[in-house]
Amino acid sequence: MSFFRGISRRKVIRGSVMGTFGVMGAAAIAGCGETQTVEVEKIKEVPVDRIVTVEKEVPVEVEVVKIVEAAPVPKGPRQEVELWSGFDPATHGQVGLVYDAIIEIFNAGNPDFKVKHVVQPWGQIIPKVLTSVAAGNPPDVFRNWYATLGVTAAAGVVQTVEPFIKRDTAWDDGDFLEGPMSQTYFKGQRMAVPLSGIVTLMYVNKDMAGEMGVSIPDDLPQNLEAMEEIGSEMYDIADDGTINKIGFAPTMFTSGMSWAAVWGNEGVYDEATDTFNANTAEMKQLLEWHSGYGDRYGAEELIAWKGTYGSGGFGRFTSDGPLYTNMVGMAGLSSWWFSDIDKQAPDQNYVFDKVVAPSAGSGYRTSDLNTNIYSIPTGANSAEGGWAWASFLTSPEQMRRKTIADAVPAIRKSLDTPSYHEASPVNGACMSKVFPNTWRLPSFGSYNTFRTNLTTLTESVMLGQKTIDEALIELTDAVQNDIDAKSESG
Numbered sequence: 001m002s003f004f005r006g007i008s009r010r011k012v013i014r015g016s017v018m019g020t021f022g023v024m025g026a027a028a029i030a031g032c033g034e035t036q037t038v039e040v041e042k043i044k045e046v047p048v049d050r051i052v053t054v055e056k057e058v059p060v061e062v063e064v065v066k067i068v069e070a071a072p073v074p075k076g077p078r079q080e081v082e083l084w085s086g087f088d089p090a091t092h093g094q095v096g097l098v099y100d101a102i103i104e105i106f107n108a109g110n111p112d113f114k115v116k117h118v119v120q121p122w123g124q125i126i127p128k129v130l131t132s133v134a135a136g137n138p139p140d141v142f143r144n145w146y147a148t149l150g151v152t153a154a155a156g157v158v159q160t161v162e163p164f165i166k167r168d169t170a171w172d173d174g175d176f177l178e179g180p181m182s183q184t185y186f187k188g189q190r191m192a193v194p195l196s197g198i199v200t201l202m203y204v205n206k207d208m209a210g211e212m213g214v215s216i217p218d219d220l221p222q223n224l225e226a227m228e229e230i231g232s233e234m235y236d237i238a239d240d241g242t243i244n245k246i247g248f249a250p251t252m253f254t255s256g257m258s259w260a261a262v263w264g265n266e267g268v269y270d271e272a273t274d275t276f277n278a279n280t281a282e283m284k285q286l287l288e289w290h291s292g293y294g295d296r297y298g299a300e301e302l303i304a305w306k307g308t309y310g311s312g313g314f315g316r317f318t319s320d321g322p323l324y325t326n327m328v329g330m331a332g333l334s335s336w337w338f339s340d341i342d343k344q345a346p347d348q349n350y351v352f353d354k355v356v357a358p359s360a361g362s363g364y365r366t367s368d369l370n371t372n373i374y375s376i377p378t379g380a381n382s383a384e385g386g387w388a389w390a391s392f393l394t395s396p397e398q399m400r401r402k403t404i405a406d407a408v409p410a411i412r413k414s415l416d417t418p419s420y421h422e423a424s425p426v427n428g429a430c431m432s433k434v435f436p437n438t439w440r441l442p443s444f445g446s447y448n449t450f451r452t453n454l455t456t457l458t459e460s461v462m463l464g465q466k467t468i469d470e471a472l473i474e475l476t477d478a479v480q481n482d483i484d485a486k487s488e489s490g
Contacts, residue, residue, distance in 0.1 A: 080113075080385075081115045081140045081382050083103070083139060083140065083142070083386075084120045084139040084143065085117065086125065087099040087119070095405045095406035098406075100117070102398050105398075125144060126144060126152065129144075132377070138377035138378070139377060139386075140380040140383065140386035141374055141376050141390055145372060147370065147448070149184075150447050152191075156378060158191050158192070158376060159191075159376050159378050159380075160189050160191055161190055164387040177411045177412070179371075180196075180371040180435075183373070185442070192375045193373060193391070195373065195374065195393060195399060196371070196399070196402070196410060197371050197408070197409060197411050198370040199366070199409070199434045200254060200255070200333065200355055200367040201333055201338075201367075202227060202332055203338075203350055203351075204216055204330050204350060205329050207326055208326040211326065216351060223359055231248025234246075246328050246331075247329045249297065249305075251293070251458065252306060253314060253331040253332065254333070255334075256454040256458055257441075258367055258368050259286060260283070260286060261365040261438070262366075263286040263364075265282045265439075267280065267363075268280065271444065274444070274483055276476060276483060277476055279476055281362075284469075287457075287461050288468065291468070294464075299462035299463045299464070316337075317340070319345070321344065323341060323344075324348065326348075335408055335430050338352070338426045339407035354433040366438055367438050367439070368439045369439060369441070371411070374390040396414055400415055403427055409426075409431050409434075410431070415431075445486040449479050453475050454475060
């Protein structure tokens with residue numbers, strides 16, 4: 001079954017607010033730039049000392065969120081908990097504001113701790129954590145990605161969360177999906193808690209297909225070659241070879257790690273021996289596949305198109321980005337892209353499904369997996385407060401609300417329900433069709449070296465600058481040398 005876009009922004013917004021709290025509410029949702037109001041009341045039939053009112057200004061989809069929630073009065077002075085993330089409510093739209101509102105709810109109801117959110121640029125969080133731990137003034141908890149554990153845990157700047165989990169009987173680790181939970185470990189120790197998982201889905205723009213006279217079946221084909229054939233029909237190429245519109249090109253929009261997973265490259269890194277070897281039949285098939293696109297459409301032209309339209313994350317935050325203006329017919333997209341499409345091109349008609357297997361490959365995985373995590377730094381002033389926040393945010397109620405807001409799927413088994421799927425069809429598809437068969441690459445210090453070199457060497461092969469064998473030897477040496485260098489310095 002393929003998933004068609006048949007859910008309105010009104011329904012998504014109401015689902016993300018109302019589904020979280022299980023309450024009665026009213027919403028007036030209008031177009032961008034107009035004032036809209038969502039008021040939610042949560043009624044508890046328990047003794048309380050006061051009523052806490054939280055009001056947040058929300059741009060675009062929801063201008064005002066008012067949450068009235070019964071909560072106990074905090075007793076005595078509370079310890080400040082410094083949280084670092086990149087979720088700036090001024091720049092991150094709905095997800096930034098939902099995140100900010102969750103913080104306000106935590107602060108309104110927790111008797112012991114109060115979160116102080118310090119917004120950091122995403123690319124600076126890990127360097128700043130490293131320097132702040134060395135200086136003795138780290139945050140108490142921070143948001144990052146599983147792959148960074150290869151840096152932070154290896155350097156000893158984050159602490160294991162096992163003692164907190166053992167004391168927090170309400171935090172049920174058995175409710176978490178196995179894949180994301182596995183990525184919170186580094187060399188056998190659990191160093192973080194998972195919130196959500198980034199995976200890839202195949203997207204098809206039905207509006208663009210219609211403009212070009214291409215028929216999209218109700219159920220998308222279940223083999224990659226048939227999908228590629230549809231993509232080939234949606235290219236618009238000028239007589240001189242200039243690509244005006246992309247049908248499908250795997251190096252556009254999609255991490256090379258995703259395609260490595262699809263082509264079955266799970267065995268390139270061995271965590272037990274800390275060794276890396278890209279000289280595999282599966283990796284050769286992957287580069288041959290990429291090379292075929294260079295031969296068919298012109299490697300230089302594909303790379304030029306990427307250079308022209310790839311800035312700013314392919315125009316992710318602007319309404320004239322190529323995904324929003326019918327310039328891309330098909331792509332492998334991380335789930336969060338669909339939230340951006342709904343915002344920037346609300347009337348676009350598209351369909352999505354899991355990325356399907358190539359007939360020539362073996363060891364197929366639906367996607368790589370990049371788990372979003374929270375870690376507590378070594379030397380944190382309020383490690384208990386850091387855990388209190390991480391535990392609260394990853395509880396079922398708040399995980400539901402946060403993940404629906406940013407279209408990055410939840411990872412609790414108890415949230416894999418019809419109501420969650422209805423509130424966020426993209427996340428539901430990820431939970432049911434992608435998560436069960438993802439590539440769960442463990443975190444290691446040379447992850448970024450692998451990812452970066454895979455991208456650059458793929459383009460070198462497409463351009464004919466290197467043979468496939470040369471590229472794989474260079475990839476293997478680059479990653480293994482980096483592993484060895486980090487091992488010696490550690």
